Amino acid sequence: MADLKLVYFAWVREAIGRDEEQVERPAPDVTIRALIAVLAEQGGGHAEAFAQPEKLRAALDQRFVPLDSPIGDATELAIFPPVTGG
Amino acid sequence: MTRISIQAEDFDPAAELMALEASGGGGVASFTGIVRGEGGLVALELEHYPAMTSAQVERIVEEALERWPLLGVRVIHRYGRLEPGERIVFVGTASRHRAAALEACAFLIDWLKSHAPFWKREHFADRTAWVEARAEDDAKAEGWLKPPR
Numbered sequence: 001m002a003d004l005k006l007v008y009f010a011w012v013r014e015a016i017g018r019d020e021e022q023v024e025r026p027a028p029d030v031t032i033r034a035l036i037a038v039l040a041e042q043g044g045g046h047a048e049a050f051a052q053p054e055k056l057r058a059a060l061d062q063r064f065v066p067l068d069s070p071i072g073d074a075t076e077l078a079i080f081p082p083v084t085g086g
Numbered sequence: 087m088t089r090i091s092i093q094a095e096d097f098d099p100a101a102e103l104m105a106l107e108a109s110g111g112g113g114v115a116s117f118t119g120i121v122r123g124e125g126g127l128v129a130l131e132l133e134h135y136p137a138m139t140s141a142q143v144e145r146i147v148e149e150a151l152e153r154w155p156l157l158g159v160r161v162i163h164r165y166g167r168l169e170p171g172e173r174i175v176f177v178g179t180a181s182r183h184r185a186a187a188l189e190a191c192a193f194l195i196d197w198l199k200s201h202a203p204f205w206k207r208e209h210f211a212d213r214t215a216w217v218e219a220r221a222e223d224d225a226k227a228e229g230w231l232k233p234p235r
Contacts, residue, residue, distance in 0.1 A: 082200075085198055
């Protein structure tokens, strides 16, 4: 199965230093929270961006979902701070 | 009539209101958001999630259409660099009666604030800062989760 595309916005993007990347696809039952904990272990910008999961929000295939959602067969996972539009 | 625009360019609220007035209702309500120049703000920068933004705003508008009998809805949300005094967002609603137009307009702007993928960064003369989401805005959006009256 194809890799999982991650996209980042706002300070998450700045901490990681890029707006998207491909990662090896985890098993479908792995949650977003579990995946970002693994990514944080790489250290550097990922550790900084994912240090406080309570400050993060996510979307799977362009739909907001809780961090405890399984990634399933989504093709795009977005990680970002709470939105501040309007 | 529903129209949604996610754009960098400015817009003309008068022209948008006139279009809504032509939708056959008895009332038009609108909200225009403006960049406040407080605390020495030089500019506001709005980032968004292009692959998601339009679809998500569409879902928010669908929610409003399910709750209120609207004849017209217009949403414009800008992105990019905006200076104090510039327009950021426009929400306009038309309905047969005022209550639906006013309530739907308030609902739409509250939900755009907390349910649309935009992020604001403030630029000052010597620093920049990402705007943090306010619990108060979330509470306003959550208030609309109660069944409509």
